[in-house]
Amino acid sequence: MRDGLVEWAILGTGGIVRSGFLPALAQAAGGHVAVIASRDAARAAEMARHYGIARAYGDYRAVLADDRIDAVYIALPNALHLPWVLACVAAGKAVLCEKPLTLQAVETEQIGESSRAQRVPVWTAYAFRFHLQWRRVREAVQGGQIGRVQTIYGTFTTRLQRQDDIRWQGVLGGGALWDLGCYPVHLASGLLAEAPVQAVAQARWRGDVDQATSAILRYPSGAELIMHVAFDRSFDAFTRIVGDAGEIRLQNPYHPRGVDEVQFRTGSGVNRHRWAHDTPSFVEMLTHIHRALHGQDSPRETVSESEVNTARGLDLIRAAMTRGRSSPA
Numbered sequence: 004m005r006d007g008l009v010e011w012a013i014l015g016t017g018g019i020v021r022s023g024f025l026p027a028l029a030q031a032a033g034g035h036v037a038v039i040a041s042r043d044a045a046r047a048a049e050m051a052r053h054y055g056i057a058r059a060y061g062d063y064r065a066v067l068a069d070d071r072i073d074a075v076y077i078a079l080p081n082a083l084h085l086p087w088v089l090a091c092v093a094a095g096k097a098v099l100c101e102k103p104l105t106l107q108a109v110e111t112e113q114i115g116e117s118s119r120a121q122r123v124p125v126w127t128a129y130a131f132r133f134h135l136q137w138r139r140v141r142e143a144v145q146g147g148q149i150g151r152v153q154t155i156y157g158t159f160t161t162r163l164q165r166q167d168d169i170r171w172q173g174v175l176g177g178g179a180l181w182d183l184g185c186y187p188v189h190l191a192s193g194l195l196a197e198a199p200v201q202a203v204a205q206a207r208w209r210g211d212v213d214q215a216t217s218a219i220l221r222y223p224s225g226a227e228l229i230m231h232v233a234f235d236r237s238f239d240a241f242t243r244i245v246g247d248a249g250e251i252r253l254q255n256p257y258h259p260r261g262v263d264e265v266q267f268r269t270g271s272g273v274n275r276h277r278w279a280h281d282t283p284s285f286v287e288m289l290t291h292i293h294r295a296l297h298g299q300d301s302p303r304e305t306v307s308e309s310e311v312n313t314a315r316g317l318d319l320i321r322a323a324m325t326r327g328r329s330s331p332a
C-alpha cells in the first residue's frame with residue numbers, strides 16, 4: 004500500500020466502472036485506483052488520461068504481475084468472473100467482483116475454497132449489504148419483529164436500451180435471471196440461513212437469453228421467494244418481506260437513496276423510514292473493504308455460505324426455466 008492507501012486495479016472499462024466504482028472510490032477514504040486494464044490498450048490509455056489513473060494496461064494479465072496492486076475490481080461480463088477471480092486470488096490480490104460472482108454454485112464453492120486456502124478475501128459487489136437500510140432490515144428480521152419469514156416478494160425490472168448490451172449475449176452470461184434475479188435471490192439468502200431446495204420458473208426467451216423470468220424458490224423452513232425480473236419493463240425493485248407477525252416493504256432494496264422509503268409493518272403499527280444520509284451503498288462497501296484491508300475491521304460479507312446458497316438458488320431456477328422451455332407447449 005502506498006501512502007497508506009489500498010492500490011486498486013480495474014479490469015474492464017464499461018458502464019459500472021464509470022458510473023459506480025470510480026465515483027464511489029473518489030468518496031471512500033482509504034484507497035485509490037493505480038491501474039486500469041482493458042482488452043484494448045488505446046481504451047485503457049484514454050480512460051487513464053480521463054480519470055487521472057497512473058498506469059494503463061492493454062492486457063488484464065499485466066495486473067497479476069504488478070506487485071504494487073493490493074486489490075482488483077473485476078467489472079467484466081458475468082462469464083469471465085470465475086477465471087479472473089481465481090487468477091487474482093492466486094496472485095495474492097484481494098478481489099471485489101461484480102455480481103453475480105459465478106454462473107454455477109460449484110464455481111462459487113471453488114472460489115470460496117481458493118480464497119480460504121490463499122487467505123485472500125473475495126467480495127461480490129452486492130453493495131446493498133453495506134447500507135444502513137439492509138443492516139436495519141436484517142436486524143428486524145433476525146430479531147423476530149415480523150415473526151417467522153413466510154414469503155419474500157421480489158421484483159426487479161428495468162428497460163435495457165442498447166441492443167449490443169452484454170446482457171443480451173448468452174455466451175457472456177447474459178439474461179435477466181443472472182443480471183437482476185441474483186439480487187432477490189441474494190436478499191433471500193441474507194435473511195434465510197438455509198439453502199433453497201426447489202424451484203418452479205418460467206422465462207420469456209430472446210434467443211439464448213431470458214428477457215424476463217418469473218420464479219418461486221422454496222426453502223426447507225417452508226419460506227418461499229416469489230420473484231419477477233425483466234429487461235423490458237420500467238424500473239421497479241419493490242420488495243416485500245412477509246412474516247407471520249408483520250412485514251417489511253422496501254421501495255429500493257438494492258440501491259437505496261435518501262428518497263426511498265422502507266416500511267416496518269408490525270402489530271404496533273406502520274413505521275415509515277427514509278435514510279437521512281444519502282451515501283451510496285457503493286461508497287459504504289469500498290470504505291469497509293479499505294478498513295478490512297488495513298486491518299481496522301474484520302472482513303464482512305466475503306464469499307460465504309450465503310453466497311453459495313444464492314448460487315444454488317440460481318442453479319435451481321435456471322434448471323426449472325430451461326426445463327420449461329424444452330417441454331411441449
Ligand SMILES: NC(=O)c1ccc[n+]([C@@H]2O[C@H](COP(=O)([O-])OP(=O)(O)OC[C@H]3O[C@@H](n4cnc5c(N)ncnc54)[C@H](OP(=O)(O)O)[C@@H]3O)[C@@H](O)[C@H]2O)c1
Nearest residue numbers: 015016017018019020041042078079080081101102128169
Ligand atoms: N453492482 C452493480 O450495481 C452493477 C451495475 C451494473 C453492472 N454490474 C455488473 O458489472 C459487470 C459489467 O457490467 P457493465 O454494465 O459495466 O458492462 P459493460 O458496460 O458492457 O462493460 C463490460 C466491460 O467488460 C470488458 N469486456 C471483456 N470482455 C468482453 C466481451 N467479450 N464483451 C464485452 N465486454 C467485454 C469491456 O472492457 P474492455 O474491452 O475495455 O476490457 C467492457 O467495458 C457485470 O457483471 C454486471 O452484472 C453491476
